[in-house]
Amino acid sequence: MLKIDQSLSKYEQAKKHLAGGVASSLRASQKPTPLYAESAKGARIRDVDGNEYIDYLLAYGPLILGHAHDGLTDAILSAMRKGYTYGLQHDGEIELANVLIDILPCADKVALSGSGTEAVMLALRLARAHTGKRKVVRFHGHYHGWSDSIFTSFPGAGLAQSDNDGQTAAVPPGTQGQSENSLADIILLPWNDFAALENVLRVRAHEIAAVISEPVMCNSGCIQPKSGYLEHLRTLTKELGIVFILDEVITGFRLSLGGAHGRFGIKPDLVTIGKAMGGGIAISAVGGSAELMKHIDTAAVSHLGTLNGNSVATSAALATIRELKCDNGVVYDRMENLFIQLSEGIRELMHKHSIAGVVNQVGPVFHMMFIDVKEVTDFDTFNRRDSGKYVKFAELMLEEGVLLRPNGLWYISAVHEQADIEATLLAVDRALCKLIS
Numbered sequence: 428m429l430k431i432d433q434s435l436s437k438y439e440q441a442k443k444h445l446a447g448g449v450a451s452s453l454r455a456s457q458k459p460t461p462l463y464a465e466s467a468k469g470a471r472i473r474d475v476d477g478n479e480y481i482d483y484l485l486a487y488g489p490l491i492l493g494h495a496h497d498g499l500t501d502a503i504l505s506a507m508r509k510g511y512t513y514g515l516q517h518d519g520e521i522e523l524a525n526v527l528i529d530i531l532p533c534a535d536k537v538a539l540s541g542s543g544t545e546a547v548m549l550a551l552r553l554a555r556a557h558t559g560k561r562k563v564v565r566f567h568g569h570y571h572g573w574s575d576s577i578f579t580s581f582p583g584a585g586l587a588q589s590d591n592d593g594q595t596a597a598v599p600p601g602t603q604g605q606s607e608n609s610l611a612d613i614i615l616l617p618w619n620d621f622a623a624l625e626n627v628l629r630v631r632a633h634e635i636a637a638v639i640s641e642p643v644m645c646n647s648g649c650i651q652p653k654s655g656y657l658e659h660l661r662t663l664t665k666e667l668g669i670v671f672i673l674d675e676v677i678t679g680f681r682l683s684l685g686g687a688h689g690r691f692g693i694k695p696d697l698v699t700i701g702k703a704m705g706g707g708i709a710i711s712a713v714g715g716s717a718e719l720m721k722h723i724d725t726a727a728v729s730h731l732g733t734l735n736g737n738s739v740a741t742s743a744a745l746a747t748i749r750e751l752k753c754d755n756g757v758v759y760d761r762m763e764n765l766f767i768q769l770s771e772g773i774r775e776l777m778h779k780h781s782i783a784g785v786v787n788q789v790g791p792v793f794h795m796m797f798i799d800v801k802e803v804t805d806f807d808t809f810n811r812r813d814s815g816k817y818v819k820f821a822e823l824m825l826e827e828g829v830l831l832r833p834n835g836l837w838y839i840s841a842v843h844e845q846a847d848i849e850a851t852l853l854a855v856d857r858a859l860c861k862l863i864s
């Protein structure tokens with residue numbers, strides 16, 4: 428049995444004065460209880476009850492170099508000794524901007540913020556300012572942060588209203604407290620559907636400022652774009668004068684240093700990155716063509732934030748990039764190979780235990796789900812997975828010394844090793860055995 432006494436008692440204490448007991452709503456879904464971290468190093472994390480886990484949660488994605496990475500820690504500490512944030516400008520911002528321009532194929536200029544949510548807010552603002560139009564097309568199953576103008580309930584938490592022809596009533600709010608009209612400018616479409624895109628964009632181009640999309644549907648099943656879909660999105664938006672935003676908050680620095688658009692060779696007008704960009708320190712960015720970014724240059728678009736581009740965050744991002752670039756980026760092949768091995772191993776184990784399931788793997792990220800179909804290539808099928816069974820599985824994996832995100836998304840870091848993968852497969856074998864007994 429997993430020891431959780433300390434975590435349980437701390438959660439009770441936290442609930443007294445910390446709203447919701449956790450700092451981000453999603454974390455309350457951890458079963459059997461939200462766990463309290465004691466310390467972490469490399470691919471391992473230890474909780475306050477003394478349990479140690481191989482970590483595939485990786486703080487929901489940012490820890491691409493693992494926990495407490497020596498090079499990153501040194502860079503952060505040496506930046507901190509010279510001050511944390513200045514309110515004045517500093518070399519780190521210039522250096523980071525120069526490096527990002529090299530890394531991100533679509534970017535002539537970048538703007539720095541603190542979170543993925545803020546980067547998306549800025550990208551939408553730039554698109555509206557540039558086109559003088561209001562509407563934004565987004566897709567079922569994608570997530571773009573929790574700001575009022577785009578939040579439609581967390582993927583998997585239930586389907587928002589369908590709007591396949593783009594003509595129906597406004598999308599309802601995703602949470603209480605969001606104004607009824609916040610999503611009045613959102614057109615929600617099924618993803619990977621060429622016809623729906625074509626129909627809506629051609630008919631409503633005069634009012635659509637932007638299409639925003641995750642390049643791979645990482646938030647709902649790690650579903651890949653159909654062959655030619657992102658290219659079609661690119662061509663159609665260009666033809667119709669619509670800004671194409673790729674939300675690479677998960678895939679940026681993860682699918683490659685240049686994100687998914689670097690890996691797939693697509694050139695969006697704007698890209699948003701966050702999470703892995705700072706290796707665990709809060710920083711995000713919007714990158715884009717000079718034509719779009721000029722609206723910040725001219726101050727037509729306000730881009731604000733007290734801690735934007737602070738020297739701790741920029742040095743963390745620069746150190747993360749340095750590490751990921753080592754040996755010509757060989758680390759991406761390593762992470763991918765380990766995850767191919769792990770995902771194939773899990774498929775074999777599900778087969779061995781006669782448990783129906785799918786693992787969708789793309790580079791250093793995959794989604795594991797229990798579902799009785801051969802493949803999961805669309806959001807409706809993804810929604811038919813047995814999420815309760817997966818939550819149970821994730822709980823059983825804790826007993827086996829492996830920390831997972833309870834929704835099925837696994838991340839790997841540059842410091843996970845072959846031995847971790849082998850230990851994890853043994854853990855999966857035992858957990859699946861318990862799951863069916």
Ligand code: PMP
Pocket residue numbers: 542543544545547570571572573641646674675676677701702
């Ligand atoms: N976009 C995507 C694709 C995301 O996955 C997330 C976070 N999961 C966000 C935006 C929001 O990022 P943050 O949580 O840093 O605000």
